Structures are given as C-alpha cells and as structure tokens.
Amino acid sequence: MRNIAMIAVFAILLSFFMYIALNPADFGYSGEGLNFGHPRFTDMDDYFIHNAQNQTASNNVVTSIVFDYRGFDTLGEATVLFTAVLGVGLGLRMLRGDEDDE
C-alpha cells in the first residue's frame, strides 16, 4: 500500500516538473523549451557585477554577496552549524550516559 502511494506521488511530481520544463511559458518563464544555459533575466547579476565593488569596497564579489547583500543567509548557516554541534554533543553524551572530562 505504501509502495503504491509512493509511486503515485512520484509519478505526479515527475509529470508536473516535466510539464514545467517543456512548457515554461505557462509558468512565467519566457522562451520555448529548456534554456538552463541561457537565463533570460540577468538584472540581478548585472547589478552585483557593476555595483558591488563601489558599494561594499570588496574586491571579491562573492564574499560581498554572502556577507553583505545576503547576510541573513549566512546567519542561518552559522546557526545551523551551531545547532549541529549542539545535537552531536547532546546525542553522544546521552549515549555515553555520564560526563568525565574537564
């Protein structure tokens, strides 16, 4: 029963994504067929390339995006790492049962 449900969900998702890939005009992407290598909308890329060096005074545009334009993303990554360390410590201490160091 679970296998049938999983196969049905997989078939629905596959047909949905194939429909998007083959008819991108119905979902707001202009152009016909698959065009992954030639994106139509490059406004954001051009803005970063032309303004990042003047606005953030950083020569590495990738770092200026990661730490300045999209700082919330980096804050989330740091929080994920913090939570991962917390989970590892808690899990291993619970398996071991006691605390002996320090």
Place this chain on the structure above:
Amino acid sequence: MMSKIVRTQANFLYPLILIFGFYIVMHGHLTPGGGFQGGAVIATGIALVVVAYGYEKIKRWIKKTHLTAAEGIGLLCFIITAFIGIGTSFFYNFLANSGLIFGESIPYGINPGYLNTAGTLPIMNLAVGIEVLGGLGAIILYMMAYGREVSE
C-alpha cells in the same frame, strides 16, 4: 597514538595548516575562500593532531569547552557586527568607504589586492572563521571521546 613517523609529520604540518587557514580567513574579501572555508582548514589541522596523538593524550591540550566557547563567541561577534549597522538596516556595511579600519575605497575593475578594504566583511569573516573552527573541532573531539565507547 600512531607511529613516530606520523607524529613527526603532524608536528611539521600542524603550524603550516593553521597559518594557511588563517590566511584564507583574513583574505576572504580578496581571494576565493572566506570564514567557512578557512575555519574548516583549521579544524582539519586539529583533526590531524588528534588522530596522530590519540584522544587520551590530546585532551589535556585541546579542551572541548574552549572550542565550544570559541563557537559561541564567534557567532556572538557576527550578530553584534550585524547589529551595529542597524541605524540603516540589519547587516549594513557601515565601515565601507569610511576611511576607518578596513575602510579604504577601491577602483572599479581588476583586483589590486588591497587588504585594508571591504568594511565589515573581514570582521565577519574572522567571526565566522572562529565559529567554524570551534564547531568542527568540537564535533571531532566529541566523536573521538565518545565514539569508541559506543562501538564496544
């Protein structure tokens, strides 16, 4: 503890790995890399020394509490640096082009490699580097400390 050859190599490579990781962290706004990558390189040096000498000998030199404290301090410095620019917006780069520390301007175009630029980005790189080296080093030490007990 592994053989004397491995320990000698670890003694030789440990400071070089630390210096290379610190270089990647501090040049994050000039070259490829940054806080996450440099912190991971420094944690690789910690892993090398732990594997070469064994956990029982290394736990007197590198303590888990120090690494977890470094992780918390790094994350706190990152959030505080982001909050200082809240007069304009969160994560505002208030030091860029200001003439203060890390405040020099750069010309548009090819990378000339000036270290004293980019405003708050080097500070955030340093904070994230401290956080990542503390976090990954703490994970390595936790696994070395408690993993053997589980397998028995």
